Amino acid sequence: MRSQIASGLRVTWWSRQDRRPTGGRIVPSGIVRSGIVRSGAVRSRPVSPRVALTAVALVGLIGLVGTGCDGSSPAAGNRPSAGTDASGGSGRPTEPDTPAGFDVKAENARPGADCGLARLGEGHAVEGWLDRVGVDPGQPVRLFASTTASRLAVSVFRIGWYGGHTCRLITRREELPGRVQPSAAMNATTNTVSAASWAPTVTFDTATWPPGDYLFRLDSSNGFQSYVPLTVRSPSAQGRIVILNSVTTWQAYNAWGGYSLYHGLRGFADRARVVSFDRPYGYGDGAADFTGNEAPLVTLAERLGLPLAYATDIDLHAEPRLFDGARAVISLGHDEYYSPRMRATLTAARDAGANIAFLGANAVYRRIRLAPTPHGPDRLETGYKVANEDPLYGRDNSQITANWPSPPNADPESSLTGGMYQCNPVHADLVVTNPGHWLLAGTGLAAGSRIPGMIGSEYDRVDPNRPTPQMIEVLAHSPVACHGQADYSDVSYYTAPSGAGVFDAGTSAWVCALLDVCGPGAHGEPVQRFVTQVTTTLLQAFAAGPAGRVHPAARSVPAEARSTPVTGSER
Template identity: 30%
Template sequence: MTGSPPHARPGPDIAASTREPVVDGYPARPGVRAGDTLRLHVSTRADRFRMDVYRCGETLRHMAFLIADGRHAPARRPEQDWCWPGYDFAVPAKWPSGVYVAILRADADGPPDPAPDSTEAVDARAGRMLFVVTPRVPTARILYKVPVFTYHAYNESGGGSLYRSTHHLATPPPGGTRIVGLRRPGGGIGGPVKGHPDAHDPRTPRQTFAHWDAPFIAWLEANGHTVDYCTDLDLHESPEPLDGHHLLLSAGHDEYWSAPTRRHVTAFRDRGGNIANFGANTCWWRVTVTDDGTALACTKFPPGAPLGVDLDALRGVPDHWWETEPENTLTGVSYRNGGGHWLGPRAPLGFTVQHAQHPIFTGTGLRDGDLLGAEHALVGYECDGAATRRDASGAAVATGEDGTPVDFTILGVAELPADPAAGWHHAARESDGCARMATLGLYTRGGTVFTAATVDWPRVLPLDRQVRTITHNVITMLSRNPGPASCGPKDVSVPAEPG
């Protein structure tokens, strides 16, 4: 979610209780290589605490537990390193790459809790830690990027996020820059979250691992896709995690990118690596990572900006990627040509299919003009688009005026309602000469880049057979070999979705 419209009240954000958790913690860094030691930081007033670690895949798999003496430290401000007591946790070299969640509890001497039956059951606003185990050497063709930067942008542990702070109630922060630390509870799980509840799936808060990434990862592993994992901090620090992989995946809401992360991903594409983004609002804000990798800074306020304004509707915002280096040149699309619907249920909206003979539609039964995903409100709650025009046949084609590659093949369009009463809000952009719409599609520059152009793709994935089939087709096509894939409406064989 990019923000709140200026006329909207803050609303029922998902916040933690003001009461201190019995036990809480965070990892010193969000990623660790298999076989290395991860420093975990835990605070509790209990004499002892227990930590159970689960790997999140098709199911939750219990991997280890630890019992240790408890020590207490106070909470700090959101921009600070909280410096809580540290505990070294040796990650076995044999552990598979993946996303791991540690569950903390204070009654260490009691019987173990029953194993949770889903990632949704694991999710909580305190007493949880998320970390990613990266492989020592690549074990798969696919690399999944976990968006830790975005998690922490919305994490309100300590009383603030990259959206607001109790320490800056009257005016924007000096210089227009906000800072959030990576060494504090939260960041995908275990912290209070800025954002409105999801009317289409209220079980978990939007800006969390359980809401976006977990259902997509569960589907990947249930359908036999072998995957390595990394964080965006890993890709910020080095392009090495991309080595040996054919396809880089992200899903849901991958909004905050550093310049080195973007540079490394672009170089991967240029040398033939493929990218599939099953989400939207991607690469919207630029963040700067501190030299020690412990905090993020983002300059969201142009000079003289009043408090409460919708920053996405302004020009001159320093860390909007589109104003200096349009994200379209990498992703093919931008939020500024789409829009967001943050509050309450949306009117059902799906993609109108064009070029239905393209191999990503193999096995879907879709024809040109059919609707994809409308039954489940697939388009939203935020979506991305390209500047478009209509050709002689009436099909939407990219103009390229916004930075989108001119050979971006638009395979589905969803024009957004223009009436403000429909609840959609839009960002500033270069020209209002074309309609606001989500544009599903792909292009090739060395490697092929696919975008689903809607944040809600992972939410609908378990619900819609055609969405599942397209997901399977894209991953199969782009993970098979590095280098160009078919971008035009040609006949390319794609195996049928299993099951």
């Protein structure tokens, strides 16, 4: 586990080797008693010391200085917008701030604020969840919070680039009544843990909230804090780059109450087959994978002033027309879990000319189904992983929740992503093989140049023996060893007949390296300089329209190829 403060936002990296956090506020343990899961205590740890971070913007290397976690009030003029108290608390809404339409540059000219965590909750001292993973501006959202304290305050922050801060305070509610909510219930058939019986704490009106990624910070009166994430969707993606939050992957790894799609109390065999969004995230300080694998890219994209739109991956399933006219769709650091409709929507966007960037590895690897709960649509995520365990096996194989490359309905992700997931864990240098590629302009790299520690812990490879786009180029072909087997990780770019360009970073360390907050491996200024320069070039080209019309790919793949993947630890 490695934690840092990135301009006031606490970023936590956790190991993917066994798919569990490795320390701190980790996956809660649980004890099953008469069908009820009572989550066990988890350790508390201090926030890491403030660190200075650097990033490369278009103008060159600029220092990013982290701010403290002192819980100070927002700067004058940064007026919060109104919220409503569902529990009858005495907190008073403040005067709303009503921007006249969303513009990234205008939004980021507003005063920033500190949104860090000064003290993590011990056990379940303070935690919460929302009844929506994403909302349109103006839709209400309810917070369900539990705390051992008598009172609770809630601050809502938008993530961006505010003159050195990564956050802007949107609203703050004070003096809400605190309560310990009921223990979570469990469906013993699918090991689904749910906190759906919790009572709402407060309802927020989002009418004045611009599209973007948000963190709710819960501050208990006994001094503990945690996050809850939310996406405010853009009304349209027309002419914009869509930043896609990978909430289905967040939930797959969420073991709050003792069960995730990876493990239960006894390991893989008693894992959950269905997980619910009606519960807190038990890792990432309540923000799941957002702070380390997504927020660094959000910060860079907003700092560049690009035309942005925001959505979750569930919107690919539920709102496919939202992506009409998008210039690009950005899949962030870990975007693994896709329903058939999600994949079809993203493929259709590419075929209509939208560029796609997969800024991680292991994307579009798991097939899932989504279903409603009493709190709303698409709040249950089904993922059996083993095909013949799925009740639809032999009845509707197109919907079976096995891996996309696996039978009985194999459809490897590489036809969309370019690269194909191979194995984990690895830690290796990225090795440049095509230094003249347009995406490497300005890096000063030569053939054979190495970027220390950039590959891992998961990686992709271009495999011509699998379904792979014809016009694909490999920029970096990096030797790795996974579970004793020699292999390669590839950074790739291809162009589709529509003119769309598709980039696959081929490593799960890409996004976290933007703010130097990765775990073991990708650290230091040379790494950060490289990944930020390439990402800046990529985003600016993708914002201009179908990249293949300006930068068409020519087939260029390494000679090494094989027909079977390395056997990894992905379960």
